[in-house]
Amino acid sequence: MRLAAHLQPMLAELARRERVGAGALKKEEQAERDTLEALLAERAEERNARAASQMSTEDQRWAVSRIEADMRKLTRREKANVQALGATTDPEVRRDLEHDLRSTRSKLKEQQKLLREAERKVSAAEMNTMATGAESDELDRKIETAERAVAAAQHATEAAEASNNERVAEIRAELPEEAVRLYDTSSSAFGAAFFNGRTCGGCSIILPAAQASAIMSAPADSVPTCPECGTYLVRERG
Numbered sequence: 001m002r003l004a005a006h007l008q009p010m011l012a013e014l015a016r017r018e019r020v021g022a023g024a025l026k027k028e029e030q031a032e033r034d035t036l037e038a039l040l041a042e043r044a045e046e047r048n049a050r051a052a053s054q055m056s057t058e059d060q061r062w063a064v065s066r067i068e069a070d071m072r073k074l075t076r077r078e079k080a081n082v083q084a085l086g087a088t089t090d091p092e093v094r095r096d097l098e099h100d101l102r103s104t105r106s107k108l109k110e111q112q113k114l115l116r117e118a119e120r121k122v123s124a125a126e127m128n129t130m131a132t133g134a135e136s137d138e139l140d141r142k143i144e145t146a147e148r149a150v151a152a153a154q155h156a157t158e159a160a161e162a163s164n165n166e167r168v169a170e171i172r173a174e175l176p177e178e179a180v181r182l183y184d185t186s187s188s189a190f191g192a193a194f195f196n197g198r199t200c201g202g203c204s205i206i207l208p209a210a211q212a213s214a215i216m217s218a219p220a221d222s223v224p225t226c227p228e229c230g231t232y233l234v235r236e237r238g
Ligand SMILES: [Zn+2]
Pocket: 200, 201, 202, 203, 204, 205, 226, 227, 228, 229, 230, 231
């Protein structure tokens, strides 16, 4: 390729911009998106856990109210027994009533124990729900931060892409048509790259000394190609 020496660095720049573009920023943006997604997944899991914990609180509360209802019935029966005992002297009736009173009181005692246990479970479930609620607030804040980071990264990528595309168009307009045509139809995946005197900036192969010096001594207004990959090699100067 013939190309004035002062235009050659633009050819390498064009190839780099077209190949890499805003790639580094895109990677950063993706990393921010990955962080956000992980947090959203965590929140979904946490919400399920909270729903389960709320359900268990309701179950426990229901158990408490059932025990309380049983206890009210037993208390009424106890009262009725006591009243009936006060109203009768018949030994056989009294024996039955006393037996029933004892059994009612023992049942009451039993229910009292169950009630304490159920109330303990309610407060444990409530504490659990509160704890997950606090975690959830913290998670919401993290998600907000991550969403802002994604938006900022996306904005940076878009801005970089726009300025990159602008510069690409500028270079393409500035370079001679024939050079652009040869570059566009190059068989190399890299198109063009800088040559530091030893290593191809495209395929990264260190060229044998004879090949390297042939490239270095080619006419200044020509762009030689890498014998390994065909990339147009722009010699670095100074
Ligand atoms: Zn090469």
